[in-house]
Amino acid sequence: MIPNNTYDVIILGAGISGMSAAMHCIKRGKSPLLIESTANIGGRARSFEDRISGDMIDNGQHVMMGCYESFFELIKEIGMMHKIQKQQYLTVPFHFTNGEKDLLFAKGYGGLHGPIGMAFGMLRLNFLNAQDKRSMLLFAIRLKLALCKPGFMTAREFLLSEAQSDRLIDLIWTPVILATMNGKPEEVSAKVFVTVLRLAFFGSGDASSLYIPECGLSELFEPFEAWMNEHGGQILRSMGVIAIDIEHNQVKGVTLQNGTKLFSSSVITAIPPHALQKVIPDALNHLYFSGLEHISYSPIVSLYLWFDKEFPEIQLSAIMDAKTQWIFRKTTKMPSAKSLLALTISAGDEIVGISTEEIANLCAEEVRQCFPEMRDANVVHWKVIKEKSATVLLDPNTEERRPNQKSPVDGLVIAGDWTNTGLPATLEGAALSGKFAASLI
Numbered sequence: 471m472i473p474n475n476t477y478d479v480i481i482l483g484a485g486i487s488g489m490s491a492a493m494h495c496i497k498r499g500k501s502p503l504l505i506e507s508t509a510n511i512g513g514r515a516r517s518f519e520d521r522i523s524g525d526m527i528d529n530g531q532h533v534m535m536g537c538y539e540s541f542f543e544l545i546k547e548i549g550m551m552h553k554i555q556k557q558q559y560l561t562v563p564f565h566f567t568n569g570e571k572d573l574l575f576a577k578g579y580g581g582l583h584g585p586i587g588m589a590f591g592m593l594r595l596n597f598l599n600a601q602d603k604r605s606m607l608l609f610a611i612r613l614k615l616a617l618c619k620p621g622f623m624t625a626r627e628f629l630l631s632e633a634q635s636d637r638l639i640d641l642i643w644t645p646v647i648l649a650t651m652n653g654k655p656e657e658v659s660a661k662v663f664v665t666v667l668r669l670a671f672f673g674s675g676d677a678s679s680l681y682i683p684e685c686g687l688s689e690l691f692e693p694f695e696a697w698m699n700e701h702g703g704q705i706l707r708s709m710g711v712i713a714i715d716i717e718h719n720q721v722k723g724v725t726l727q728n729g730t731k732l733f734s735s736s737v738i739t740a741i742p743p744h745a746l747q748k749v750i751p752d753a754l755n756h757l758y759f760s761g762l763e764h765i766s767y768s769p770i771v772s773l774y775l776w777f778d779k780e781f782p783e784i785q786l787s788a789i790m791d792a793k794t795q796w797i798f799r800k801t802t803k804m805p806s807a808k809s810l811l812a813l814t815i816s817a818g819d820e821i822v823g824i825s826t827e828e829i830a831n832l833c834a835e836e837v838r839q840c841f842p843e844m845r846d847a848n849v850v851h852w853k854v855i856k857e858k859s860a861t862v863l864l865d866p867n868t869e870e871r872r873p874n875q876k877s878p879v880d881g882l883v884i885a886g887d888w889t890n891t892g893l894p895a896t897l898e899g900a901a902l903s904g905k906f907a908a909s910l911i
């Protein structure tokens with residue numbers, strides 16, 4: 471029940487950007503109404519029950535890094551930080567399909583974190599030769615001294631201009647770019663890539679450490695609604711907004727799908743670009759919104775494989791020379807399964823068109839090749855999730871045109887992982903955009 475129809479602030483979309491915007495509005499003394507078209511909060515970061523196994527699984531494994539300040543601000547506020555497991559130092563085992571393995575352990579002498587730890591970690595990698603290590607170190611120094619100037623180019627063009635060999639790009643930079651930007655080096659913006667490197671991989675302290683939720687994503691955000699209610703906000707679920715009402719370039723409120731009109735002189739949209747286009751058709755003629763039509767998306771394919779054999783005691787692994795990119799060890803309550811793995815394939819354009827069964831067979835075979843202990847393991851159950859529009863593809867053109875949160879319509883503010891934060895379209899980008907948006911109200 472909505473007590474009356476006028477609100478301080480109306481926020482569209484209860485994904486991470488909407489939740490972050492709502493939290494920051496509350497911290498600024500407002501009482502926002504957050505409207506979500508589906509029954510759940512979390513947006514593209516959500517869980518559901520797999521009926522056959524009884525396990526709660528995410529729409530895709532999500533990983534965070536130590537540099538996710540704005541996202542962790544949200545999680546801390548709702549008291550769920552204890553549900554996220556933190557690596558003390560970035561630790562990534564690499565597994566190859568010929569059974570070989572290596573380990574990136576970003577700890578320097580005396581326990582140093584940050585760029586020094588990262589440099590030590592890279593020097594210790596066996597699959598890189600001396601020449602690779604020299605050119606990576608030189609590149610890292612140039613990054614640290616802000617000598618690299620990524621112009622309007624792709625990450626691959628930029629890496630080549632920084633004397634990174636094709637081999638280094640394939641072995642090191644491609645996995646980093648796929649995981650952090652959901653795009654290929656020849657597609658994504660060099661500018662955003664450099665920001666990722668500066669903030670995460672060569673940032674200070676534990677910026678590069680991986681943080682992995684121990685529970686499903688929906689469970690992680692579950693306390694948010696109670697937090698909102700306690701702090702004077704409200705959430706309206708299962709109710710889409712069909713129009714943002716604008717008169718004489720001033721926001722007046724929104725129209726819900728049941729025809730109800732709600733009023734506010736401040737509206738924050740925290741919805742994806744294609745959804746935004748539908749609710750502001752009249753404002754679209756404005757130059758500010760012109761980039762919306764050119765945005766393209768990049769898919770992520772996620773898989774869950776239940777095996778009849780225990781998987782080695784490895785929390786996660788980067789898979790090399792395979793379709794599978796990452797493997798995460800999960801727990802299962804399925805009686806016939808001894809292990810459950812979550813696998814991810816970012817920028818999966820080539821794989822997204824293949825049948826789910828073929829994807830499951832292909833990836834299960836790669837698990838057997840990479841982990842000799844699993845050679846005789848059978849898959850007892852599998853689930854493939856194709857998120858065709860997982861994130862926007864931040865190519866140099868799109869990056870250049872990402873809209874700022876302040877729109878030209880008075881009172882209308884735009885948030886979302888795709889808006890201009892300088893960061894890739896991630897949980898952190900989404901949370902930061904919400905924070906920026908709230909500061910403009």
Ligand SMILES: Cc1cc2nc3c(=O)[nH]c(=O)nc-3n(C[C@H](O)[C@H](O)[C@H](O)COP(=O)(O)OP(=O)(O)OC[C@H]3O[C@@H](n4cnc5c(N)ncnc54)[C@H](O)[C@@H]3O)c2cc1C
Nearest residue numbers: 483485486487507513514530532533711745886887896897
């Ligand atoms: C498979 C997958 C794996 C990922 N892995 C990672 C990862 O490891 N690390 C990481 O940092 N990021 C990851 N991401 C990206 C991350 O999930 C997103 O960047 C983030 O969740 C985007 O949040 P958002 O609030 O901007 O948008 P969304 O999550 O899309 O939220 C928008 C919300 O608005 C609602 N909505 C839409 N239209 C309307 C309307 N008209 N009225 C009301 N509500 C509406 C939608 O239902 C939705 O809930 C991954 C994404 C996917 C899909």
